[in-house]
């Protein structure tokens with residue numbers, strides 16, 4: 001125990017943290033790209049153009065049907081064959097974001113479809129253009145609906161990004177493996193790696209919650225109550 | 241008659257696939273007229289309003305609004321003006337829906353200034369000042385910062401009317417504005433519509449509130465089987481029963 005706290009941690013923790021920084025970079029970049037891909041694909045599929053819909057649908061089905069690690073290996077080893085050489089890091093970002101994009105497109109599509117068409121028609125009936133309606137009415141609400149799920153994907157991504165250690169990216173897990181290769185202290189090192197992953201996920205989960213709260217109108221936030229309307233106060237009266 | 245009509249519809253057809261919903265509707269609305277559409281459910285009242293506003297694309301027919309021909313038949317082929325001109329026309333004949341359809345991510349005030357700022361491109365401060373006046377008129381000046389889900393149905397519908405008024409419309413289309421309301425909330429909305437009628441607003445109103453229609457209408461149109469079967473002043477249409485047995489039995493059924 002003394003060794004773990006006062007020898008191993010000071011010696012190897014900074015190296016592991018460096019790996020954790022790469023894990024974070026990978027995750028944040030992939031998430032940002034994945035959200036853009038997911039939104040574009042969702043909007044493309046909702047545009048009701050068959051020539052656009054079926055290729056996008058093939059993408060979504062294919063990417064959801066193949067294990068992530070296989071996708072990463074395919075990208076890492078086949079892109080150079082066609083003359084595109086990406087570093088492990090960027091191959092990882094590409095692989096993770098394409099994978100996320102496929103899943104998130106379905107999340108966004110479902111969120112958009114869950115909004116009833118009434119608000120769209122109201123926008124049209126006062127002369128708003130379809131794009132304006134999307135930008136100002138539909139997307140803000142759909143994104144709000146999607147945020148908890150997207151946040152969940154981000155937390156998974158922090159952990160799933162460990163798969164890019166297969167394509168030699170020096171992220172957290174691979175840094176752990178390097179330390180173990182030199183020290184043979186697998187248990188202690190994996191414990192440190194686990195703790196770091198846990199802290200990352202925990203902080204991310206709090207962050208997602210904070211964003212959710214920020215985007216919720218004040219009167220609907222849990223734990224706060226301002227501007228209580230006649231109806232909602234009637235409801236709470238009835239309950240209490 | 242005086243000036244040109246504000247809205248002129250002739251030979252309007254609408255079908256969904258094989259089912260013909262509107263079969264040649266003719267309707268002319270003069271400036272300042274309040275027209276009620278009544279008739280059995282499924283008769284095509286909503287479809288007619290939605291075609292006027294081009295939420296649905298007609299299959300055939302001609303619609304002229306404030307002197308501008310929005311669609312017509314050219315050698316049997318249906319033609320309509322491009323999307324941007326349609327948008328301009330729509331902004332001058334907004335629709336009030338049964339389900340209110342307020343933008344739920346926006347406050348009362350934001351709902352009302354959305355059209356003026358983002359369609360009519362008015363300066364935001366001016367739009368806000370006008371919206372305040374309108375919301376005061378519909379009795380909601382104390383609710384500017386509320387979100388739609390903090391309001392009662394009647395309040396929501398009055399916001400929807402305010403949103404329509406903020407467009408400085410030539411014509412407002414109402415599709416059963418009180419049908420989704422609890423009975424005690426209906427009168428507030430009807431009062432608002434009555435006030436607009438007194439100010440000379442041109443309106444086409446679909447409703448099942450017969451007494452309201454009887455008192456306020458310049459003209460009542462009985463819509464069934466995809467057409468206007470009969471139209472006339474409330475006295476002509478409602479008071480003399482036996483003229484059309486369909487209308488008589490419809491009105492009978494409304495009394496219950």
Ligand SMILES: Nc1ncnc2c1ncn2[C@@H]1O[C@H](COP(=O)(O)OP(=O)(O)O)[C@@H](O)[C@H]1O
Pocket residue numbers: 256261279280281282283284285286287288
């Ligand atoms: N989008 C649609 N697709 C197919 N049929 C429709 C559609 N909208 C309305 N209809 C049909 O058109 C008919 C007239 O409907 P509607 O105009 O809503 O009548 P009303 O408003 O008078 O009750 C109904 O039979 C309805 O089922």
Ligand SMILES: [Mg+2]
Pocket residue numbers: 285286287416
């Ligand atoms: Mg209807």
